[in-house]
Amino acid sequence: xxxxxCVSSFGARPVAIFSGFMVAGGLMMSSFAPNIYFxxxxxxxxxxxGCGLLYTATVTITCxxxxxxxxxxxxxxxxxxxxxxxxxxxxxxxxxxxxxLDGCLLIVGALSLNILACGSLxxxxxxxxxxxxxxxxxxxxxxxxxxxxxxxxxxxxxISILEKGYIDExxxxxxxxxxxxxxxxxxxxxxxVNEKDxxxxxxxxxxxxxxxxxxxxWQLYLNYWEETVILFKNKVFSALFVAILLFDIxxxxxxxxxxxxxxxxxxxxxxxxxxxxxxIGIMTAVGKLTLGILADFKWVxxxxxxVTTLLMTGAALFAIPFAKSYLTLAMLSxxxxxxxxxxxxxxxxxxxxxxxxxxTHAYGILMFFAGLGNSLGPPIVGxxxxxxxxxxxxxxFSGFCVLLGGFLLxxxxxxxxxxxxxxSSKLPPNTYSYKVASCA
Numbered sequence: 321x322x323x324x325x326c327v328s329s330f331g332a333r334p335v336a337i338f339s340g341f342m343v344a345g346g347l348m349m350s351s352f353a354p355n356i357y358f359x360x361x362x363x364x365x366x367x368x369x370g371c372g373l374l375y376t377a378t379v380t381i382t383c384x385x386x387x388x389x390x391x392x393x394x395x396x397x398x399x400x401x402x403x404x405x406x407x408x409x410x411x412x413x414x415x416x417x418x419x420x421l422d423g424c425l426l427i428v429g430a431l432s433l434n435i436l437a438c439g440s441l442x443x444x445x446x447x448x449x450x451x452x453x454x455x456x457x458x459x460x461x462x463x464x465x466x467x468x469x470x471x472x473x474x475x476x477x478x479i480s481i482l483e484k485g486y487i488d489e490x491x492x493x494x495x496x497x498x499x500x501x502x503x504x505x506x507x508x509x510x511x512x513v514n515e516k517d518x519x520x521x522x523x524x525x526x527x528x529x530x531x532x533x534x535x536x537x538w539q540l541y542l543n544y545w546e547e548t549v550i551l552f553k554n555k556v557f558s559a560l561f562v563a564i565l566l567f568d569i570x571x572x573x574x575x576x577x578x579x580x581x582x583x584x585x586x587x588x589x590x591x592x593x594x595x596x597x598x599x600i601g602i603m604t605a606v607g608k609l610t611l612g613i614l615a616d617f618k619w620v621x622x623x624x625x626x627v628t629t630l631l632m633t634g635a636a637l638f639a640i641p642f643a644k645s646y647l648t649l650a651m652l653s654x655x656x657x658x659x660x661x662x663x664x665x666x667x668x669x670x671x672x673x674x675x676x677x678x679x680t681h682a683y684g685i686l687m688f689f690a691g692l693g694n695s696l697g698p699p700i701v702g703x704x705x706x707x708x709x710x711x712x713x714x715x716x717f718s719g720f721c722v723l724l725g726g727f728l729l730x731x732x733x734x735x736x737x738x739x740x741x742x743x744s745s746k747l748p749p750n751t752y753s754y755k756v757a758s759c760a
Contacts, residue, residue, distance in 0.1 A: 322369075323376035324684020332381035335373050336439030340432065342370030347429030351422045374435060376687065379667045380680050381442045391622070391668050395612020398664035402605035406598075551682055556623070556673050559732035561689050563630060563725035564666070568693025570721030571633055571660060573701040573714070574640065575600050578653055581711050587646050599650055600657035607661020615665045623733045626669045629662040630726030637719030641712035 326335050346366030353359045378397060386393040408428070415424035551557050578596040611629070615622045636655045643649045667683060674682040697718075704714040 322684075323372045323687070324680045324682075326373060327377050327380050327684075328680050331444050332377040332384075333439060333442040333444060336377040336381075336442050337436055339370040339373035339377065340435030340439055343367055343374065343435060344429045344432040346370060347425050347432055351425035351429065372687070372691075374439075376680070376684060377439070377442065379683060381444070383667055383671055383676060383679055384445055389616055390671070391612040391615030391665060393612075394667055395609045395615075395664040398608040398612070398661070399605045402601060402608065405601060547678065547681055548685065551674060551678065551685065554674065556729075556732045557682065559729045560669070560673060561686055563729040564686055565689040565693045566721040566725030567630060567633070568690045569697040569700065570637065570718035571656075572694050572697045573718060574637060574656055575660070576698060577701065577711060577714070578649065581640065581643075581715075582646065582649055584711060585644050585649075587649070593646075594650070596649060596653045599653045600660070603654045603657030604661050607658035608664035609661075610658075611661050612664040612668075615668050622665055622669050622672055623729075626662055626665055627726055627730045627733065629659045630722055630729065633659045634719045634721075634723030634726060637715050637722060640715045 323335075346362050349362040349366070350359055353362060379394070382393050382397055383390060412424055412428065415427055419427065552561075575597065578600065582596060611625065614620050614625060633656065636652055636659065640649075640652055643652055666686075667679070670683050670686060671679050701714040701718065704717055705711060707713075
């Protein structure tokens with residue numbers, strides 16, 4: 321939600337540039353970390369928040385720019401993150417061997433400064449339906465509602481005003497005028513009744529204007545919470561947030577545990593033609609691009625496509641405990657990696673659910689629950705392993721979570737709900753006719 325508020329308030333370009341400073345600065349600070357507690361702040365909080373800001377800004381500006389080929393565009397930017405993961409994995413290994421961990425963080429932080437150049441290219445689109453800018457609104461406010469409105473004065477006149485206190489020029493020419501500050505109680509003694517009423521009226525107008533400004537600031541926060549409540553009244557959005565939470569609880573840990581599953585199945589590492597983690601990574605990139613292309617076809621319903629990936633992911637997780645060979649695990653790893661590529665169509669699904677106008681707000685909320693699921697998933701799966709000393713129960717739990725989220729979302733998007741809603745909203749026809757008798 322913090323990232324979505326920042327993007328809504330300042331725009332994608334400033335947020336992307338600022339996130340570049342955060343990521344680069346956090347990585348460079350981490351190279352001088354004296355202990356692990358310093359890394360919690362520099363690497364965990366600063367770099368993590370910077371990456372969140374950058375991801376939200378990138379997805380938002382992409383959805384605004386592309387309408388017809390939005391799925392392909394999201395697939396390409398999501399695939400770029402997977403390709404970067406492979407490149408940086410090999411690069412960081414070499415940098416650590418040559419320069420150590422501190423030097424590696426410093427060099428990667430310097431490379432992250434390229435985010436500034438990329439963020440500067442995120443030019444916002446001007447929409448004809450967009451509200452006028454704040455400056456334009458202020459320019460249209462009549463002068464009598466401003467606290468101070470006069471022609472510009474010279475430096476000497478401004479100094480004189482600061483020394484004596486501001487007073488109207490008519491009052492200054494009066495014979496009974498006393499050279500005193502405006503805060504002096506005797507200043508008003510020389511002003512006639514009409515001028516006193518005018519002065520009081522101006523004070524009231526100025527006070528009301530200040531109150532309106534303060535009320536406007538609070539209204540922004542109230543509007544944010546009201547829009548949040550409206551979003552959760554949408555049954556598809558509510559089911560979507562539950563589905564993404566359960567998916568990240570159950571779908572994220574397998575990518576971390578596949579190598580351990582192979583060892584527990586007594587599979588020799590020499591039999592690995594390709595590491596299972598690499599298979600997941602490669603197929604994730606393929607899945608992001610392929611699913612993004614499929615989402616652009618008119619005959620493809622993106623919500624049903626996303627639900628299908630969830631259900632198939634849950635089924636694949638249930639099948640992992642039955643895999644006892646490298647070939648079977650490699651096939652399941654490829655399937656899981658491909659289906660995990662549904663991240664590329666998730667912004668597309670959010671746009672179809674709430675509309676492009678509310679995308680930033682809704683996507684920020686969903687990403688919060690996704691991050692919560694990523695934080696809860698590995699400890700829960702680890703606890704299951706500590707409890708049973710095997711991974712079977714952990715994968716059954718993961719598959720159950722993903723399947724549950726998929727079925728809940730499937731129930732929410734079924735067309736029968738819309739039919740029932742439309743029928744209940746129709747009023748029964750009026751079968752009575754009334755005749756008005758003429759009295760003439």
